[in-house]
Amino acid sequence: MQPIRVLIADDHQHAREGIREILKSDPFFEVVAEAWNGYEAFTYTGKFMPDLILMDINMPDMSGHEATRLIKNEYPYVKIIMVTISDDIADLFEAIKKGAQGYLLKNLSPDVWIEYLRAVSIDEAPLSKELAVHMLREFSTRMPMPGHSPLTSREQEILKQVAKGKTNREISKDLVISENTVKNHLKHIMKKLHLENRVQLTRYACDQGWVK
Known part of the structure; x- marks a missing residue:
């Protein structure tokens, strides 16, 4: 099986590095590109054709929500997980409305990340109670x-x-x-x-x- 191709979109370098390290622990995933804002995420999606995008919500020039809307309109088959420090339910609903498949908090453990991302990748992510x-x-x-x-x-x-x-x-x-x-x-x-x-x-x- 080919690894899941992942695009990381986050305006903070340390955040991108942290996410990359988590994904490197599992050969199921392969990071193919990194973007620092929503516009770059949209552009890189067309260039690198990822299977999965880990999208920060608050980024300069174009937010993660807006980038998600554009990407899902152009590439509806690409899965998008919003990644944020916010546990505000309004952010979650906005992400789902724009077409995102899920929502991850940055402070969750790496094991939880890997388990959840694997489930999303194979369309088996359960909806929490x-x-x-x-x-x-x-x-x-x-x-x-x-x-x-x-x-x-x-x-x-x-x-x-x-x-x-x-x-x-x-x-x-x-x-x-x-x-x-x-x-x-x-x-x-x-x-x-x-x-x-x-x-x-x-x-x-x-x-x-x-x-x-």
């Missing part, structure tokens, strides 16, 4: 309109499991199907709903009233 609670509070103010879903009963069942924060492996055990079958179902679900990640799937499940 804490984030799920915040999402329910955020979206409950939007008066969701439940309606007819294009999903089959099996797809709805899998989506409900995703919304509970379960990994593909846990879902396969609960529903007594293979992990590969779970992955295939999720691909079909995201294609039907025009969604890109597990956070967006969870929001859909909340809007449908499938998650309490």
Whole structure:
């Protein structure tokens, strides 16, 4: 398997060096470029074609949020994880709205980083219960309109499991199907709903009233 190609975007050199050292500990990842602002991150994405971008939020000239929006519009298949010292839930929601796949705090241990980034890279990053609670509070103010879903009963069942924060492996055990079958179902679900990640799937499940 080819290593996951990573672009690091952070305006602080020491932060970039720290992230690079964490990733060097795992051959699963390969750092292909480093950017110091959002505009450079956008430019380097087209030049180096990374699989994954670790994006700081607050950078000069162009913020991480704006860079994420531009990159996802141009290269929707590139995964983006916001990396920051802020645990403000508003920052997290803004990142998700711009298309980011996840959110990492800089003060977390390297082991947590590696475990989480591996999970995101293979589309198995579970949604934490804490984030799920915040999402329910955020979206409950939007008066969701439940309606007819294009999903089959099996797809709805899998989506409900995703919304509970379960990994593909846990879902396969609960529903007594293979992990590969779970992955295939999720691909079909995201294609039907025009969604890109597990956070967006969870929001859909909340809007449908499938998650309490």
